Amino acid sequence: MNGADVPSYSYLGPEGTFTEAALLKVPGAGHARRVPASTVGSALDAVRSGAVDAAMVPIENSVEGGVSATLDSIAVGDPLRIVREELVPITFVLAARAGTALADVRRIATHGHAWAQCRAWVDGHVRDAEYVPSSSTAAAARDLAAGEGGFDAAICSPLVAGRLGLAVLGEDIGDISDAVTRFILVGGPGALPPRTGADRTTLVIPLPVDHPGALMQILDQFAARGVNLSRIESRPTGQFLGDYFFSVDADGHVEDARVADALKGLHRISPGLRFLGSYARADRRSPAVERHTSDDAFTAADEWLGTILDGR
Numbered sequence: 001m002n003g004a005d006v007p008s009y010s011y012l013g014p015e016g017t018f019t020e021a022a023l024l025k026v027p028g029a030g031h032a033r034r035v036p037a038s039t040v041g042s043a044l045d046a047v048r049s050g051a052v053d054a055a056m057v058p059i060e061n062s063v064e065g066g067v068s069a070t071l072d073s074i075a076v077g078d079p080l081r082i083v084r085e086e087l088v089p090i091t092f093v094l095a096a097r098a099g100t101a102l103a104d105v106r107r108i109a110t111h112g113h114a115w116a117q118c119r120a121w122v123d124g125h126v127r128d129a130e131y132v133p134s135s136s137t138a139a140a141a142r143d144l145a146a147g148e149g150g151f152d153a154a155i156c157s158p159l160v161a162g163r164l165g166l167a168v169l170g171e172d173i174g175d176i177s178d179a180v181t182r183f184i185l186v187g188g189p190g191a192l193p194p195r196t197g198a199d200r201t202t203l204v205i206p207l208p209v210d211h212p213g214a215l216m217q218i219l220d221q222f223a224a225r226g227v228n229l230s231r232i233e234s235r236p237t238g239q240f241l242g243d244y245f246f247s248v249d250a251d252g253h254v255e256d257a258r259v260a261d262a263l264k265g266l267h268r269i270s271p272g273l274r275f276l277g278s279y280a281r282a283d284r285r286s287p288a289v290e291r292h293t294s295d296d297a298f299t300a301a302d303e304w305l306g307t308i309l310d311g312r
């Protein structure tokens, strides 16, 4: 904890982001040192430099899918470890300065994921709407309240709109009303969070180039050990056209024999495999494990092989 008595956390800020709401769900975070960062990359760099103990960043949205800024920043550079996840239900409002009517709104600032989730509402209520990208929903609202940025409205949380004294021109404007975002708490390499039986393991798997069937072989490592995947996305490495890595969430903990065995198989196919952590699922859902992929089955198989190698 950097010698201080309280832990320190960076997060995608400023105050009032959905990411801060996720951080405040972490036990003790309300009394911790909380350091807002203007990008996901800088929140993670604060962990790498040792300026903070851990960072909270968004990773996945039930409507829009993976958060590329997070998937990419965590995949390269000094190794990081996900130690926890939080789920936050997301509600958006259209906020404006007092005196602005909905008919006057054209330029709307917000985070890319918020914009993507309110597309239908905006199309139906704002004529010739123009998207102004912002680093977060709260940054858009803050700049709007300060009269900066040259936009007419912001899409943000009802809480932030209220705190900044902004008028709400549209309530609950998300196209899917029960949208949820998953956030991850990311620390440096260290002891693994304990296995709970309802865990998730996150991996970065570089796709070997000029290797026919590589993706099939990668997927087969999970399938053959009965390991379910809850997310798989391909992202370009940025090195050259056609060079990709897969960002994967698998059910289970690396201390589960079937997951450990799958990781060993993956490493043989893709030696640049990066282990990003095993941590408890926020929804506490445990996977169904067939008998032949249970820890007991793996132990029995190891013992059986041992008898052969020992000449027994």
Ligand SMILES: O=C(O)C(=O)Cc1ccccc1
Residues within 6 Å of the ligand: 012, 016, 017, 018, 019, 020, 058, 061, 090, 111, 113, 114, 135, 136, 137, 138, 181
């Ligand atoms: O901009 C924010 O408030 C964030 O925390 C990022 C985000 C944006 C939209 C949905 C979920 C998270």
